[in-house]
Amino acid sequence: MSSGAERPTWTSHLRRQVASMPPEKxxxxxxPVYVxxxxxxxxxLTIGAFIVVLLSGAVIAMAGPSWWHHSSFGHFINSTHLWSTEFFFAFMVIHLWGKFFMAAWRGRRRLTWVTGAVAFLISIPIAFTGYLSQQNFDSQWIGGQAKDGINATGAGAFFNVLNFGQMLLWHAVLLPLFVGLLIAGHVILVRRRGVVPPLPGKGGA
Amino acid sequence: MALLAALINLDGRPHYVQSGWFQISLANLIVVLVMIAVFALAVTLKFPGHEEPVAQEEVAGDE
Structure with missing residues (x-):
């Protein structure tokens, strides 16, 4: 049943939000020219690298822990996962530098800046839990060292870096889900508010 | 890749650059310097194929 005045429900709010973002937008x-x-x-480029990270990570996850140490294809996928992560962080940090010096939070774009910054911050523990999920002596050493630091913060009771299953799930499911949602929200906000223009020049352009 | 591995000994001890309390591995320092160089190039180099301004209004030609 439809009525002229929409009731303030979450469904009507969501409907308005979706309607405000048609495919052409x-x-x-x-x-704009300045883009x-x-x-x-x-x-x-950051999103492209993130997709490669997710795809290579999915292949690793499907084959199960540690197989990447025992086959040439496993080595290849493991290296692809590592290097796409390296590029993901490099592109993301250059993107962040550019937007910082552009003061990209101008023009009601504060939430765009915040979602990007939080996505960057959450990406760091994704990388750290990835180091813990390598299934080699390196990850054991890192876990042994990290436990003291985590325990010193008081978080060791519910975030146990020596628990491989827990670290693998944080690395492969929970944290990528957060970052994926943040990136999606970030892109929608960019589309909604538009790409930030460059700062005015000395001539006041 | 084998050539690169032959040029750079990946099995050796890592090299570090230290200045007082600040220490960074040479590999990380190179990555940071390359990122700064890429950032500087991205800001200064001209984007190809866009000498003429792309007017948004020009696209709406159906009406």
Missing amino acids: LLPDTQ ASWIYVFGA
Whole structure:
């Protein structure tokens, strides 16, 4: 049943939010002139690297723990996972530098900045739990060292770096889910608010 | 890759750069310097194929 005045329910709110983002706004064909700059490329490169991280991680997860040490294909996928992560962080940090010096939180874009910054911060424990999930002496040594630091914070009771199953699930499920949702929200906010323009020049352009 | 491995001994002890309390591995220092160089190039280099301004209004040609 429909009525002229929408009741303030969560479904009507969600419907309005979805209606405010039609496909042509979500996937635009053109961008403002100032976007034709290399510094605007690094956000998309970060997402590209993140997709490679997820795909290579999915292959690793499907084959089960430690197989990547015992086959050439496993070595290849393991290296792909490592290097896509390296590129993910490098692209993300260059993107962050560019947006910081551009003061990208201007023009009601504070939430866009915050979602990006939080996604970066959560990506760091994803990498750390990845080191703990390597299934080799390196991960054992890192776990042994990290436990003292984590215990010193008081978090060791519920975040046990020596618990491989717990670390693997944080690394492969929970944290990537948070970051994936944050990146999706970040992109929607970029589409909603638009790409931030460069700072005005000395001439007040 | 084998050539690269032959050029750089990946099995040796890592090299560190230290200045007072600050210490960083040479590998990490190189990565940071390359990132700064890429950032500087991204800011200064001209984006190819966009000499002419892309006007958003030009796209709406159906009406």
